[in-house]
Amino acid sequence: MLSESSAAVVTATLPAVQAHGTEITGRFYQRLFAAHPELLNIFNRGNQASGAQKAALAGAVVAYAAHLTGGATVPWGPILDRIAHKHASLGITPDQYTIVGRHLLAAVGEVLGEAVTPEVAAAWDEVYWLLACELIAREARLYAGAGLAEGEPVWREWRVTGQTEEAVDVVSFTLEPVDGGDVPGFTPGQYTSVAVDLDHGRGQQIRQYSLSGRPGADHWRITVKRVRGHAGVPDGVVSTFLHEHVSIGATLRLSPPFGEVSAVTGDGPLLLVSAGIGLTPAMAALEHLAVTAPERPVVLVHADRAGAAHAFRAELPRLHAALPNLRTTLWYERVEPGDEVDPVAVSPGRVDPKMIPLSPDSHVHLCGPLPFMNTVRGGLLRRGVPVERIAYEVFGPGMLRDDRG
Template sequence: MLNSKTIEIVKITAPVLKEHSHQIGKRFYELLFRTAPELMNIFNQTNQKKGIQQEALGYVVYAAGEYITDLGALTPVIRRINEKHRAIGIRADQYPIVGETLLQAVKDVLGDAATQEILDAWGQAYGYIANLFIQMEGELYEKTEKQAGGWSGYRRFIVDKREKETKEVTSFYLKPEDGKAIASYKAGQYLTLKAEIPGESYTHIRHYSLSDAPGKDYYRISVKREGALSNDPEGIVSHYLHDQVQIGDALLFSAPAGDFVLSADEFPIVFISGGIGITPLLSMLNDVVKRQPQRMVYFIHATKNSETHAFQSHLAELAQSNSHVKFYVCYTAPTQDDLVSHRFDKAGHIDLDMLLSIKPDEPARYYLCGSIPFMEDILKKLSELNVPKEHVQYESFSPIAMLDEE
């Protein structure tokens, strides 16, 4: 345990680290990749270039300091990080170099203000938190490998089928190359791909939500083509999958992971998705219709128009064949054909009136997935509708830990 003096120093200096979090994050990754360039095979280089990873690191460091005596308050963040660390293969022996590099980054950014006493206190705090993470992730590794059909590290999967959902979205059906059983998963979880792309110096790791219900002999991911060009950092992996990966090709995946899962109760569910954020919610919907057909589900999906609307027919059929499923569509820029055929319920963005008209009278569980601005907007509107914070869960396709934190 940490002594009272160390705790006091960490809590007092946490706001200072928050103030300089971006600079510390930027300096940290500069030093880390210089010291251990092999880690570039693990960290998302697109997020590095966009500054997202640095921001996420800064948030975690500050939050850990602020809640050093009550890490239980950070349980959702810690669980999310543990799941991602297990998925990408973070090892216990990598924590020391991260800690040393972080302290050096703090020293470089804060200069003389980072006294030895402050650095020592944060070093002890980091060691305490790192040991907690190592223990929790060790348990995850063991559980994942020992489960039926489980495995450690990355396993080779063959693309059994490709299915074009829209001009931008393609589904990939994956079966294990070894022909053995595959691990089940909870609806809402994701697979982690290690992409070995010809011409790239390092591997690229990406998380892709599983887009179908569990219980099948295959996995399905549905990938949106990102970025305008194949050499756009944001689109390197998605262009590789869309343009180069064909039926019969092998890809490397770690076992399913993620903390974005359905509650075990029977409260009504409200799914709210934007664009490709539909994928984990579709998995949840398919699962709940199969396991809890009497549970009320309200599904709101927002996208540009029918040309970008993945799984439109499937969702409409589910709603038509199941009276407990209500499906609503919001097109921000409907085509002329959409206007004529009335394929959507609202033009423009999801607004307060739309949410109010759909909101169940009884308490419900809300699940969100989409872009960061989209979810921030929906979270704000749900707050205005007095939806309890603990009734809302979301999946962020980003390393930023919490959307509703200052």
């Protein structure tokens, strides 16, 4: 808990910090990378360039300060879990919190100037360390749960043993540990971080990919959509690298499985709603249930631009044969002759949440672009699905806004 004196100072200075949040974290990253250029290999340079990560960090610190001073009612557990799982998948260590804290607080001082008296600095230092300690504790539990000894790196070498073109610009890689050891189990919905050494000495970059194969198999599978540049925005760095430079025989560094979102919660009816490459966690769920609970009632609603863009289309007949209570509805923005896949019909256009087949006690898992998930989640909430039954995964920094829109 924040001390009483610090709470009063934080409450008084929160509006100023909030107003300058993005500027503060922008300055923070400049300082951080100038002093510790090696951290450029851990942070996502795409998110840096687009500003997404700046907003995520600023948002988290300010929201936590508001939470500590009673100014917000956001449930913090899920937010901390999301950050801790992401951090664990990147191998973030407690000593890095000291570095980040030092530069973050110095950036507050630089941006707010004389307003940052020693009392103000001490109060914000307290906020930072309360948050940091919560995260460090959660991350320590995650590392231990993944079987890592204290300080043991998260990275392990995996060899690409298979490569499948799943759709236009979508490729799956199957991977096996180079050391021949165990393939860790995972919950459908979990992801691995993939670290690649870019060519031309551009250093390392790390991205997360959902495990799209069956938990318990003797290999892992990830499925990567190539992110193409448009209108002055460059091609995605890691997805392009994986598509262009990685093939059977190559090795990649992967983290253990992390991720707080399960795609198979409960044992009653399950509704999986996905769009585009957001299908990957649902695939792990379907492969898993086909073996562990084939009778479970499952509805899969998947949206895509067109049949040619829809990864795993060819798997649907096999999954329907293995899961007799699976019902699939597909929505393609462009339906072309031959797009029907027995026993599944395809509707034209975008998913209409009112048309989603729903059981009263369904657990829901959503994954796709944010606007898609906002629309579907809003529609399901309006149809009476309790908010706690809707889990979702965002393939980037951040979470959904918590409205019923």
